[in-house]
Structures are given as structure tokens and as C-alpha cells.
Amino acid sequence: MKKDIEIPIVKNVYIAVIKEWDEEFLAKNWNSYIVNDRDTSIEMVLVVTKGYDENRKTSLLRHGIGTIEAKSSAKIEMIQEELLSMNNEFVVTFFADDKLYDKSYLFRRHTINENAYQDIPVMNLRGVLAK
Numbered sequence: 001m002k003k004d005i006e007i008p009i010v011k012n013v014y015i016a017v018i019k020e021w022d023e024e025f026l027a028k029n030w031n032s033y034i035v036n037d038r039d040t041s042i043e044m045v046l047v048v049t050k051g052y053d054e055n056r057k058t059s060l061l062r063h064g065i066g067t068i069e070a071k072s073s074a075k076i077e078m079i080q081e082e083l084l085s086m087n088n089e090f091v092v093t094f095f096a097d098d099k100l101y102d103k104s105y106l107f108r109r110h111t112i113n114e115n116a117y118q119d120i121p122v123m124n125l126r127g128v129l130a131k
Contacts, residue, residue, distance in 0.1 A: 010092070013034065015090045015129070033123070034047060035122050036068040036073065047063040047090055048062050048063075049088070053109060085109055
């Protein structure tokens with residue numbers, strides 16, 4: 001029975017964290033984004049985020065993003081500086097090609113920093129990509 005269940009593999013969908021200027025707070029803040037580098041849109045995008053370490057954990061935050069067009073991105077949330085010392089997990093679920101996709105992305109503690117910058121697909125910015 002289990003062998004008959006197809007679990008599609010997520011490709012070309014990323015979670016990125018970018019430090020950028022925030023006009024509202026007049027400071028540079030870390031913001032997380034979901035990036036769709038596919039040639040087709042992804043629909044009904046849901047992202048669940050949480051932070052944790054050995055002694056602490058944050059509340060689960062659920063974000064209904066909706067549709068993300070091909071070769072585009074959408075902001076998920078701002079990440080407070082004190083959460084960078086924790087593991088930050090993003091669980092992404094979406095529909096594409098008439099299938100349900102699901103993938104967990106993890107930023108290990110202290111890996112969100114300017115030394116880990118790389119080019120972010122689609123966005124033409126530099127930031128940190130989840131493993």
C-alpha cells in the first residue's frame with residue numbers, strides 16, 4: 001500500500017532570509033521569503049514557522065500566502081534578532097501540477113548571518129538560503 005503513494009519532491013522552491021532596510025522601523029531587519037524559481041505558479045501556499053533550541057521554543061506561526069507566480073517571491077515574516085541563536089524551521093505546503101507538495105527547511109542556529117550570504121534566485125539579492 002505504501003509503495004503506491006507518490007510523494008513528489010520539491011524542486012526550485014526556496015526559503016531565503018535577507019537583511020534589508022525597513023522604512024517603518026528605520027532599521028535593518030532580517031526578513032524571510034519564499035522563492036518560486038519554477039516555470040509554473042504554486043498555489044494555496046501555506047508556511048508554518050517555529051524557532052527552537054534545547055531549552056526554548058517559539059509559538060507556531062501559520063502564514064497563508066496564496067498563489068506565488070512563476071519566477072517570483074513573497075515575504076513570509078520578519079525574524080527578530082534574538083531568534084537567530086535558535087534553529088528556525090519553515091514547513092512549506094503547496095499545490096502545483098495537480099499534486100500536493102510539502103517540504104521542511106531549516107536554518108540551524110547562528111547560520112543566519114552576513115557571512116553566509118549567497119545569491120538568491122529570482123530576487124537578484126544576496127541573503128541566506130535554507131538547507
